[in-house]
Amino acid sequence: MTIEPMPVPLEPSPAAAAAVFELHGVRYLYGGRQTALDGIDLRIERGERVALLGANGSGKSTLLKLLDGIIAPSDGTMRALGRDVAAVADGLDSFRFHREVGLVFQDPDVQLFSATVFDDVAFGPLQLGLAQDEVRACCDEALRQMDIAHLSNRAPFELSGGEKKRAAIASVLSLRPDVLLLDEPTASLDPRTKWVLVNLIRQLGEGGKTLVTATHELEIVPLIAERVVVLGENRRVLADGRPAEILADRDLLIRANLIHEHLHEHGGTSHSHDHDLEHHEAE
Numbered sequence: 001m002t003i004e005p006m007p008v009p010l011e012p013s014p015a016a017a018a019a020v021f022e023l024h025g026v027r028y029l030y031g032g033r034q035t036a037l038d039g040i041d042l043r044i045e046r047g048e049r050v051a052l053l054g055a056n057g058s059g060k061s062t063l064l065k066l067l068d069g070i071i072a073p074s075d076g077t078m079r080a081l082g083r084d085v086a087a088v089a090d091g092l093d094s095f096r097f098h099r100e101v102g103l104v105f106q107d108p109d110v111q112l113f114s115a116t117v118f119d120d121v122a123f124g125p126l127q128l129g130l131a132q133d134e135v136r137a138c139c140d141e142a143l144r145q146m147d148i149a150h151l152s153n154r155a156p157f158e159l160s161g162g163e164k165k166r167a168a169i170a171s172v173l174s175l176r177p178d179v180l181l182l183d184e185p186t187a188s189l190d191p192r193t194k195w196v197l198v199n200l201i202r203q204l205g206e207g208g209k210t211l212v213t214a215t216h217e218l219e220i221v222p223l224i225a226e227r228v229v230v231l232g233e234n235r236r237v238l239a240d241g242r243p244a245e246i247l248a249d250r251d252l253l254i255r256a257n258l259i260h261e262h263l264h265e266h267g268g269t270s271h272s273h274d275h276d277l278e279h280h281e282a283e
């Protein structure tokens, strides 16, 4: 079978100097009624590593889907890579957009559907119509970045949770996007697997990619981001700052439902503990 190369525009996009994302008053309602985001103002520059921190239901996944162009704002304006988001919907532009912006879903099973890990990682580059040696180079690089070259002939269902996550990320990295959106990459991983993944994500950031990682795990934030955007339970940006300053602000974290204050009684004296949300949730 011969693969017809698709026309890939090579001229530099006028977006090069613009912010990667620029949102003003963005709202999103599911089914026209269920408010998921309620007035988001946010600007993300090229090369920034941003943690999108928020409790369950605060709108993190919805915001990532907006940034990826899967859904469009119900209200407000949004520009991505210097283009109005309405333009992302049309054919070639959408095609080019998804070479530049990649979303890794929380559930790796959404992203892995082929017989082998290699086929999943090669899917995007093959869709682009790249020459065979280029497809191979993109896949090798993505598999190496996620340190899973040894798993390339495995079936996705034979992988552990952490390996699946890495395969799902590799399947997006093989398109060599400049902007990577990660939805709760460390959710439901054991501690060792989690830190392996955090380290791989950190290396991607150091490689110059723009990274936006949604999470509610405070401990990973300083490693994967130099900026934290906190989504509040009112589905707006509650705070935007450096990890050290955000993570030190207990009142803010309690308000955002990211830590939970428990008052314990021990022999007549009381003291309080902060509890990471995870201890209270079975995901």
Ligand SMILES: Nc1ncnc2c1ncn2[C@@H]1O[C@H](COP(=O)(O)OP(=O)(O)O)[C@@H](O)[C@H]1O
Binding pocket: 030, 031, 034, 035, 036, 054, 055, 056, 057, 058, 059, 060, 061, 062, 063
């Ligand atoms: N497909 C959907 N239909 C209706 N409401 C939804 C849908 N997906 C999410 N929501 C609602 O939108 C809000 C934000 O959800 P989400 O973006 O998934 O938050 P997070 O990722 O921070 O947990 C929640 O109230 C959630 O119930």
Ligand SMILES: [Mg+2]
Binding pocket: 060, 061, 062, 106, 183, 184
């Ligand atoms: Mg989510």
